[in-house]
Amino acid sequence: MPILRNPSRTTRSSVLAALTLATALLLAGCGGDANAGGTGTKLALDAALPTTVPAGAKIVVGDPTTQKALELSGQVDKVSGFVQFANLSGGPQTTEAFRANALDVGAVAEIPSIQATWTGLHVKIVASKFRQDPINHPIYELGVAPGVEVKTLADLRGKKIAYSPGQAQGALILKVLKKAGLTKEDVKLIELPSTGDVYPNALAAKQVDVAPIGGVSIKRYLTKYGKDGGTTIQHGIRDDAGHLYVPTSSLEDEGKAAAIRAYVAAWGVAQDWIDKHPKEWIEGYYVKDQGLTAEDGQWLVDNAGKPDISADWSDAIKRHQETIELLATETKNPVIQATDLYDLRFQSVAVDAIKAASTGAAK
Incomplete structure (x- = not known):
């Protein structure tokens, strides 16, 4: 049976959407030119990640939730020297911002990296988060x-x-x-x-x-x-994937790659902070930032359960491959390899940062 489309829905070309979004970001002061901020030093996609962010390196990040967590936890100064936040998230927005060279990092679920690849945009996943007991949460x-x-x-x-x-x-x-x-x-x-x-x-x-x-x-x-x-x-299917993904062009710049690695580390610590400070998160994010009631915020915290951030992405890649094959059949797109969507150099970055932060806090 054909898909029935909403007659009120309008469509725009990808080019127009990209240009419009890039202009909006720049004029609003919440985004930037992702072509800027690089060091110009080429980095191979299989080279070791640099661990020090060089002076002048900057990245544009669309991850409003983590931004708020970094602010509430007092950690934002650790990334403010090289991160400019853009108030956008989700697949369509972030992918078009990548195309417009207005963004380096986006926060999405599992589908945007697949869709981007099918449309010729080269991207990599650099961080992954799931939920413990995902069927019940x-x-x-x-x-x-x-x-x-x-x-x-x-x-x-x-x-x-x-x-x-x-x-x-x-x-x-x-x-x-x-x-x-x-x-x-x-x-x-x-x-x-x-x-x-x-x-x-x-x-x-x-x-x-x-x-x-x-x-x-x-x-x-x-x-x-x-x-x-x-x-x-309930549908009884895992739907808990959350990723940070980036255009490979950003990873091929040594300065940006270092900044992305540092942001992934800060992202991991922020997710851990959210889990360990539910009252502060409910009040600072759900109530003051999102305009929800404290009761709604508590419901969201309870419904989310515990986060699962692993240094081993093999199970995530396997599940991602199953999604790719299902979508490829339904959309008549070629089957791509999920492994190619992940930059395994980042596999342990978030976990290592969480462990280091926990050790430091215990001293």
């Missing part, structure tokens, strides 16, 4: 519209399902269908952007029967529409 649940009967994955047959190709939510839907023994022809995929409250609103309006919703939207959807019959069900 998923990022997304399947929201079910009021009055719609969906209690198991098999009940998805014939339903209208929100679908966002090229994003984590879209890949999740394909995985869910596969697990249920269904194909795209067994359902009606309604293409909708997954930003903001689009999915919860589409469920409430019965524009779709089912949509993957995540974060505090799960709690709010059930609170607002549960009385009318709105529900959610």
